[in-house]
Amino acid sequence: MSDLLHQLGIDWKLLASQGVNFLILLVALTYLVWRPLLNVMKDRRIKIEEGLKVTDEAEERLRSIDKLKEEKSVEADREALRVVTEAEARGNEKKGEIIENAEKMTDALLKSAQEQADRQAKAEEDRIMRYARELVTQVVSKYTDLDPSKIDEKLVTKALAQLKKERV
Amino acid sequence: MHEISIKAEEIFYLGTFAVTNSLLLAIITVLLFLIVAVWMRGRILMIPGKLQSIFELLIESGLDVMDSVLGSRKLSERHLPLIGTIFLFIMISNWLGLLPIVGSVGIETMDHGYHTFTPLFRAPAADLNFTVVIAMISVVAIQVLGVTAMGFFKHFSKYFTLKNPILTFVGLLEFVGEFVKIVSFSFRLFGNVFAGEVLLIIIGFLVPYILPLPFLFLEVFVGFIQAFIFAMLTLVFVAMAVRTDAAH
Numbered sequence: 001m002s003d004l005l006h007q008l009g010i011d012w013k014l015l016a017s018q019g020v021n022f023l024i025l026l027v028a029l030t031y032l033v034w035r036p037l038l039n040v041m042k043d044r045r046i047k048i049e050e051g052l053k054v055t056d057e058a059e060e061r062l063r064s065i066d067k068l069k070e071e072k073s074v075e076a077d078r079e080a081l082r083v084v085t086e087a088e089a090r091g092n093e094k095k096g097e098i099i100e101n102a103e104k105m106t107d108a109l110l111k112s113a114q115e116q117a118d119r120q121a122k123a124e125e126d127r128i129m130r131y132a133r134e135l136v137t138q139v140v141s142k143y144t145d146l147d148p149s150k151i152d153e154k155l156v157t158k159a160l161a162q163l164k165k166e167r168v
Numbered sequence: 169m170h171e172i173s174i175k176a177e178e179i180f181y182l183g184t185f186a187v188t189n190s191l192l193l194a195i196i197t198v199l200l201f202l203i204v205a206v207w208m209r210g211r212i213l214m215i216p217g218k219l220q221s222i223f224e225l226l227i228e229s230g231l232d233v234m235d236s237v238l239g240s241r242k243l244s245e246r247h248l249p250l251i252g253t254i255f256l257f258i259m260i261s262n263w264l265g266l267l268p269i270v271g272s273v274g275i276e277t278m279d280h281g282y283h284t285f286t287p288l289f290r291a292p293a294a295d296l297n298f299t300v301v302i303a304m305i306s307v308v309a310i311q312v313l314g315v316t317a318m319g320f321f322k323h324f325s326k327y328f329t330l331k332n333p334i335l336t337f338v339g340l341l342e343f344v345g346e347f348v349k350i351v352s353f354s355f356r357l358f359g360n361v362f363a364g365e366v367l368l369i370i371i372g373f374l375v376p377y378i379l380p381l382p383f384l385f386l387e388v389f390v391g392f393i394q395a396f397i398f399a400m401l402t403l404v405f406v407a408m409a410v411r412t413d414a415a416h
Contacts, residue, residue: 008296009173009174009188010300011297014176015300017185018297018298019301019304021195023305025202025253025257026249026253028201029249029252030249032206033208034252034253036209037223038245040212040216041224044214047214
């Protein structure tokens with residue numbers, strides 16, 4: 001057997017050295033190449049998977065945000081319509097109040113103006129009557145040669161009353 | 169034409185230890201690997217360059233092949249260092265054995281009045297010491313991985329069982345088969361590479377120009393295919409050892 005091994009060149013020292021050679025290479029490649037490369041590939045795969053997951057989540061969130069936006073938009077439209085309707089109602093109410101107030105004020109102003117006009121007309125009438133009385137008194141005193149102070153006051157008043165009545 | 173020898177030729181001595189030409193080329197191969205590995209180590213990035221992309225593509229392809237045997241990416245990644253190192257070491261050392269300096273550069277001595285030419289380098293797989301030791305490491309690794317995966321007693325119960333006489337006999341045959349694996353692995357690789365080397369020497373001697381080229385290409389292919397066969401067989405036996413469903 002040992003002769004056969006010798007003929008084939010098998011020697012335990014060479015076996016050991018070739019074995020050590022291979023084991024050194026195995027350890028070196030494991031720690032310098034295989035593991036770092038596998039780790040990088042694994043990390044990259046995890047990152048890509050995470051990225052895809054995050055993208056899916058972002059898309060999902062975007063969809064939910066769009067949905068929420070739509071809902072909020074509808075809600076805002078509804079709220080705006082409600083506010084506008086309410087404002088319109090309140091406006092109409094206010095308008096009624098303002099018109100009513102204005103009418104009241106107009107009435108009061110008209111009434112006040114009427115009263116003032118009446119007062120002025122009365123005053124004017126009184127002034128005219130006084131002037132007329134004076135005029136009548138002067139006319140009578142001129143044509144009767146009577147002292148104006150002696151002319152019957154009652155008669156003048158009656159005449160004026162008659163005049164006033166006829167004028168009306 | 170130098171003398172064809174099954175044994176690797178001794179080149180020089182370190183004390184009493186004789187360094188052979190195949191051991192020398194194996195050491196050079198390992199050094200080349202170490203240089204490339206150290207150079208690569210600092211250049212492995214999350215965003216790969218062109219070279220890293222090529223390496224990753226090759227590793228991915230290798231892992232896909234391993235997946236088809238092991239059935240799981242996790243197992244493939246765990247066993248990639250062993251299988252990958254066996255494959256690369258054998259393939260690159262086979263290819264280095266085809267370089268023009270191998271076999272043609274050597275030491276010429278006078279021995280009893282005859283010129284003796286000793287090549288400085290020899291393909292490592294053309295030396296049984298190399299193939300036997302890798303086969304031994306492969307078989308030992310298969311056993312260790314089997315024990316790690318299934319436990320000592322469960323793993324070795326497939327060799328030593330007293331359940332029934334047939335299983336006992338089959339178990340013993342399988343146990344002997346583990347040693348036969350070493351012989352089968354080592355002599356297959358040695359035979360192919362050594363035969364290729366002899367073929368190239370003879371063709372080169374008979375027709376030195378042009379004709380050796382197809383044979384060189386054939387040997388490049390043989391170098392790859394033998395490394396692939398060795399790695400795949402190791403992978404299959406590892407798969408049988410670590411997968412409980414495939415163990416029996």
